[in-house]
Amino acid sequence: MIITMSTSVRECLELQLLEMEMIFSMFPNKEDIAINGVNSLSIVRRYIEGTYEPLPSSIEFSVFVKTDDLKKAELHVYLPHNYPTKEPQLFVRSSALDKLQHNDLNKCLSTYISSLDRGDLCITNAIQWLTDNISSYVEKSKHCNGNEADTGKSPITFHRMWIYSHHIYRQELRKKILDCAKRLNLTGFCLMGKPGVICVEGDKEHCEEFWRDIRYPNWKHISCKHTESKDVSDSMEGLRLFQSFEELSFEAHGAYGLRNDYHMDLGQFFDYLRKHQSDHIFQILFGVEGKS
Structure with missing residues (x-):
């Protein structure tokens, strides 16, 4: 041919x-x-x-x-x-x-x-x-x-990324997110449903590799809303807000088959953020103050 x-x-x-x-x-x-x-x-x-x-x-x-x-x-x-x-x-x-x-x-x-x-x-x-x-x-x-x-040792940069997506549903994508975070030794979470939110924390290069991998090549309606970085001389473990990487799923409103009406309970999500000293992120992600 x-x-x-x-x-x-x-x-x-x-x-x-x-x-x-x-x-x-x-x-x-x-x-x-x-x-x-x-x-x-x-x-x-x-x-x-x-x-x-x-x-x-x-x-x-x-x-x-x-x-x-x-x-x-x-x-x-x-x-x-x-x-x-x-x-x-x-x-x-x-x-x-x-x-x-x-x-x-x-x-x-x-x-x-x-x-x-x-x-x-x-x-x-x-x-x-x-x-x-x-x-x-x-x-x-x-x-x-x-x-x-x-x-001497090169400095380590601890990094945290807050990523927002219009929605996260597909099983294949959710598995990719979990596998990638585990491989790169990142902690945080993935909130599935609508809206979708991902937080990863760990070595800065690993966080950036995670971000490149999951949005590659053409994931639409996804953006990194906020980042936090700090140079450390030794261990970064004391800076982590999360002990592992987990998938979150809260009570939803609407029918799953009607994706435009299927919204996660953001009040429960706000409570989750507050328990992890991150309630200030709610307004950065959604543009409104969070409420339980």
């Missing part, structure tokens, strides 16, 4: 499924690939076959590439509906890299992808590029961290 800018979405999705098959053959171990949405690929396939009418969600997944010291680098991939006529959105992260190495690595990967012919499938190329290059970034990170140890 010759790919042009006029190639249809259905033809692009066919190519995306073809490339997914190639990626599965590269990684026979199922643990090395994580698809966002258990049935997402089958829904795309049904759309192509004409048995599923709505335009399916874009394909989104992660591939885990091992470095020489067996640590894993995660390549997160988001494929727009018209990929490969449009560039994919890629982001690499690894516990073996610091913030500067992450930025450097992702810039180089983006430059590499941009150098390829637009219209060609390129995710397998990106995986191979990461496999070939990740170890050099890990070594650079070790060297930099070694120099840091000689001069």
Whole structure:
């Protein structure tokens, strides 16, 4: 198939499924690939076959590439509906890299992808590029961290983010929020329903990674309303207002099937905030003073 800018979405999705098959053959171990949405690929396939009418969600997944010291680098991939006529959105992260190495690595990967012919499938190329290059970034990170140890510990920034969304319903999204907070050692909560509110607290870089991950790539009607930061020399545990990350669900008004009428009891939510020394946030989130 010759790919042009006029190639249809259905033809692009066919190519995306073809490339997914190639990626599965590269990684026979199922643990090395994580698809966002258990049935997402089958829904795309049904759309192509004409048995599923709505335009399916874009394909989104992660591939885990091992470095020489067996640590894993995660390549997160988001494929727009018209990929490969449009560039994919890629982001690499690894516990073996610091913030500067992450930025450097992702810039180089983006430059590499941009150098390829637009219209060609390129995710397998990106995986191979990461496999070939990740170890050099890990070594650079070790060297930099070694120099840091000689001069003393770098300061830690404790951070808290208050995030507002028009609503949070989908089970898939709620699981992503919980899993992401747990992976990044963040505490706080996710208030599901309408409106939706998320609070995360912990290391600043981890909070920013959480914010980037959950809104990526196109979550509409979500905004970070307020942030709080404080530099600490040692532990940040005494600054946390929450002991874990939990999902909240209070009594609701209205029928669940009628989402425009399904509102969480904000009085109960205000009481929850007050118990966690955060009642002042209510007005920042909703523009009105809170009441029990």
